[in-house]
Amino acid sequence: xxxxxxxxxxxxxxxxxRAEATARLVEMGRRMAMxxxxxxxxxxxxxxxxAGAGAAFDPGERIGEAEVCLSLILDEDNPSSIRACLxxxxxxARAVRTALTAEMxxxxxxxxxxxxGVEAATIQQDLPATLDRIRSLSALxxxxxxxxxxRGERYDFLSVGAFLERADMTxxxxxxxxxxxxxxxxxxxxxxxRYRWISLLQATSAVRAYHYVYRGDFxxxxxxxxxxxxxxxxxxxxxxxxxxxAALNRLADRYGERHDCHxxxxxxxxxxxDREMDDIFDEGLHGFLLEALRLNAQLSGxxxxxxxx
Amino acid sequence: xxxxxxxxxAGIRAPYSEIAAWIEASGLxxxxxxxxEAEDVFRRIxxxxxxxxxxxxxxxxxxxxxxxxxxxxxxxxxxxxxxxQRALALNAFLQDIYHRGEILRAGIxxxxxxxxNAAFEPAMVGVNPPGRxxxxxxxxxxxxxxxxxxxxxxxxxxxxSGVSYMLENRECMMRTCPELFRGGNIEPxxxxxxxxxxxxxxxxxxxxxxxxxxxxxxxxxxxSAYYEHSFLADLMGIELVEPQDLFVDEGLCWMRxxxxxxxxxxxxxxxxxxxxxxxxxxxxxxxxxxxxxxxYRAGGVTLCSAPGTGIADDKEVYVYVPEMIRFYLGQxxxxxxxxxxxxxxxxxxxxxxxxxxxxVVKEVHGSGGYGMLIGPHSSAAERxxxxxxxxxxPEGFIAQPTLELSSSPxxxxxxxxxxxxxxxxxxxxxxxxxxxxxxxxxxxxxxxxLVVNSSxxxxxxxxxxxxx
Numbered sequence: 001x002x003x004x005x006x007x008x009x010x011x012x013x014x015x016x017x018r019a020e021a022t023a024r025l026v027e028m029g030r031r032m033a034m035x036x037x038x039x040x041x042x043x044x045x046x047x048x049x050x051a052g053a054g055a056a057f058d059p060g061e062r063i064g065e066a067e068v069c070l071s072l073i074l075d076e077d078n079p080s081s082i083r084a085c086l087x088x089x090x091x092x093a094r095a096v097r098t099a100l101t102a103e104m105x106x107x108x109x110x111x112x113x114x115x116x117g118v119e120a121a122t123i124q125q126d127l128p129a130t131l132d133r134i135r136s137l138s139a140l141x142x143x144x145x146x147x148x149x150x151r152g153e154r155y156d157f158l159s160v161g162a163f164l165e166r167a168d169m170t171x172x173x174x175x176x177x178x179x180x181x182x183x184x185x186x187x188x189x190x191x192x193x194r195y196r197w198i199s200l201l202q203a204t205s206a207v208r209a210y211h212y213v214y215r216g217d218f219x220x221x222x223x224x225x226x227x228x229x230x231x232x233x234x235x236x237x238x239x240x241x242x243x244x245x246a247a248l249n250r251l252a253d254r255y256g257e258r259h260d261c262h263x264x265x266x267x268x269x270x271x272x273x274d275r276e277m278d279d280i281f282d283e284g285l286h287g288f289l290l291e292a293l294r295l296n297a298q299l300s301g302x303x304x305x306x307x308x309x
Numbered sequence: 310x311x312x313x314x315x316x317x318x319a320g321i322r323a324p325y326s327e328i329a330a331w332i333e334a335s336g337l338x339x340x341x342x343x344x345x346e347a348e349d350v351f352r353r354i355x356x357x358x359x360x361x362x363x364x365x366x367x368x369x370x371x372x373x374x375x376x377x378x379x380x381x382x383x384x385x386x387x388x389x390x391x392x393x394q395r396a397l398a399l400n401a402f403l404q405d406i407y408h409r410g411e412i413l414r415a416g417i418x419x420x421x422x423x424x425x426n427a428a429f430e431p432a433m434v435g436v437n438p439p440g441r442x443x444x445x446x447x448x449x450x451x452x453x454x455x456x457x458x459x460x461x462x463x464x465x466x467x468x469x470s471g472v473s474y475m476l477e478n479r480e481c482m483m484r485t486c487p488e489l490f491r492g493g494n495i496e497p498x499x500x501x502x503x504x505x506x507x508x509x510x511x512x513x514x515x516x517x518x519x520x521x522x523x524x525x526x527x528x529x530x531x532x533s534a535y536y537e538h539s540f541l542a543d544l545m546g547i548e549l550v551e552p553q554d555l556f557v558d559e560g561l562c563w564m565r566x567x568x569x570x571x572x573x574x575x576x577x578x579x580x581x582x583x584x585x586x587x588x589x590x591x592x593x594x595x596x597x598x599x600x601x602x603x604x605y606r607a608g609g610v611t612l613c614s615a616p617g618t619g620i621a622d623d624k625e626v627y628v629y630v631p632e633m634i635r636f637y638l639g640q641x642x643x644x645x646x647x648x649x650x651x652x653x654x655x656x657x658x659x660x661x662x663x664x665x666x667x668x669v670v671k672e673v674h675g676s677g678g679y680g681m682l683i684g685p686h687s688s689a690a691e692r693x694x695x696x697x698x699x700x701x702x703p704e705g706f707i708a709q710p711t712l713e714l715s716s717s718p719x720x721x722x723x724x725x726x727x728x729x730x731x732x733x734x735x736x737x738x739x740x741x742x743x744x745x746x747x748x749x750x751x752x753x754x755x756x757x758x759l760v761v762n763s764s765x766x767x768x769x770x771x772x773x774x775x776x777x
Contacts, residue, residue, distance in 0.1 A: 094535070109353065157567075
């Protein structure tokens with residue numbers, strides 16, 4: 001396969017994943033802003049930070065719902081916006097049309113055409129429907145890939161991109177919000193903390209899954225465990241890295257060649273398996289997150305060296 | 310005026326009997342609904358073409374007209390012979406002028422017209438392409454002016470585009486109007502990609518020592534024909550490569566893959582000569598593959614079409630194609646040329662300038678229906694402006710009579726009405742000549758318009774060749 005094709009598939013998957021994650025972040029912000037206590041301002045700032053769109057706003061600027069939504073959904077000049085992500089995903093898809101199935105292309109192209117016609121007024125009037133549509137767009141694309149794509153090297157590069165980006169988004173979300181998960185200092189939990197924790201779960205569409213797995217109250221260490229070490233939750237770091245390892249191993253089998261990226265991902269998966277949440281809190285959650293983000297970036301570089309893109 | 314369905318007006322012609330009955334039985338509403346369905350299909354699969362410099366939607370659909378254009382089996386047989394004959398003669402001409410130039414020595418074509426032509430590529434002199442084939446896909450634009458009168462408007466020898474519409478139009482017709490295909494009387498066209506791949510494999514270079522690896526070289530997603538490039542690559546099961554995917558090493562061409570370099574033997578290139586190789590053609594270009602032309606010349610890789618092929622579809626050289634057929638093949642041309650006056654000739658120019666209101670004047674190097682004057686449809690001001698242009702640059706223009714192109718029933722705003730059409734078949738030349746029964750019919754959707762180019766409001770139709 002052409003290296004450029006591999007690269008385009010990798011980035012297309014990343015951008016689609018990023019568009020969906022951004023839609024979930026905006027959804028989280030919207031819900032938080034509706035809660036009593038009026039700490040919407042703070043929520044929207046963290047949404048912007050987690051989406052990696054801090055540069056689109058002046059520091060110190062008061063950030064409100066309307067500006068954030070417009071900027072994160074429709075602003076072509078904001079490289080983190082959903083529109084910008086879909087533009088780039090579609091450009092990558094066009095460049096490798098032959099590597100996609102018709103269903104995948106149609107799913108992405110339909111969504112791109114739809115978002116192209118969405119105007120600011122629509123977003124203001126019906127934000128939830130817009131966000132739903134964005135999420136269903138990526139679900140449709142993934143479903144199409146799942147059911148129509150040959151399980152060959154193309155699928156593997158697509159998976160690698162998707163898992164890497166999803167891990168990255170989870171890490172960035174945690175990085176912005178890690179302080180709400182730090183072990184409780186006071187004895188009394190206020191409802192405000194509870195909402196902040198829930199917001200993390202909402203940003204990963206995982207409130208129900210959390211209840212199903214932990215069957216109890218929200219607690220920061222469980223939430224952190226869920227998002228970092230749980231092997232069954234599709235947005236957790238451990239899950240994404242297992243997926244990455246599987247896809248990279250398939251490539252290694254196919255090509256009969258292992259590279260630095262294989263060693264890196266192998267080591268990361270093993271470390272995540274051996275870790276306990278308490279150890280991570282003892283060593284410092286923030287330091288752990290920064291290290292994990294760095295590893296993600298390193299892996300991305302190793303991938304492009306290994307496969308010549 | 311000749312109508313494809315009603316001839317000179319004496320009732321429905323035999324090949325159209327089914328179409329006429331279908332139009333009658335369906336009714337306008339159904340036809341319009343099918344058209345909308347078809348356009349939806351096109352948009353969803355992304356068959357668009359890019360329009361430069363007009364602003365607005367950068368990706369546009371070519372309007373699709375639902376009512377097919379039909380050729381009877383015997384009409385097609387005659388066309389086919391004429392097309393093959395022409396494609397052979399054009400290749401023989403290219404081989405000749407890049408070697409001994411017999412046709413020039415014989416005084417049949419003026420040397421000036423070839424050697425001083427910008428499309429003549431000196432670097433190709435003495436080069437022997439595999440199988441002596443220069444143009445592997447010849448698209449010949451044919452118009453009809455009567456029951457038996459077919460004329461060639463121009464030849465496209467470099468990289469004729471539009472064949473994806475031939476395939477997609479058929480696909481779309483079969484999806485939206487399956488009832489029309491039940492009789493099994495319509496020749497299929499879907500073998501084209503396979504035939505193209507075979508043709509390309511047949512011209513593998515001497516250095517190729519296994520199954521030839523073929524790739525389609527595209528300028529990239531921003532090219533107006535990108536959809537077609539990816540579509541064809543997909544159907545042929547070959548890689549779609551951009552210049553940056555390729556490099557030349559030790560006289561061979563390689564593509565960069567996830568497993569390191571892989572040899573490429575044949576490049577079906579859909580990029581212009583000027584952008585093939587910056588070392589040979591355009592040093593200021595950042596595009597292209599350095600060293601590719603040398604690798605080609607040394608037999609390490611085959612370029613389809615060969616560089617320098619453009620001389621054969623030059624609008625002035627066109628005038629001599631019937632002579633080429635006589636000279637190289639010793640046959641009489643089956644398809645006629647449209648009478649053409651060259652403005653570079655003093656007498657012919659004077660004649661043209663006197664009759665601007667009757668003639669069509671074209672730029673020699675123009676294409677896409679731009680830079681054209683259609684005399685009978687022009688204003689006095691446009692004519693005097695054109696006259697001035699011709700006087701300033703006589704070699705830049707040719708003139709032809711305004712042809713009464715045949716019309717074909719099409720769906721218009723007011724109902725089914727005749728609209729002018731032309732026809733482009735795609736002839737493949739490798740070790741054998743292959744011609745898929747069909748081609749692209751373009752239709753001028755504006756009433757009375759003679760310009761079928763998509764950039765000028767033209768649309769496309771499915772084209773049927775009926776089996777005996």
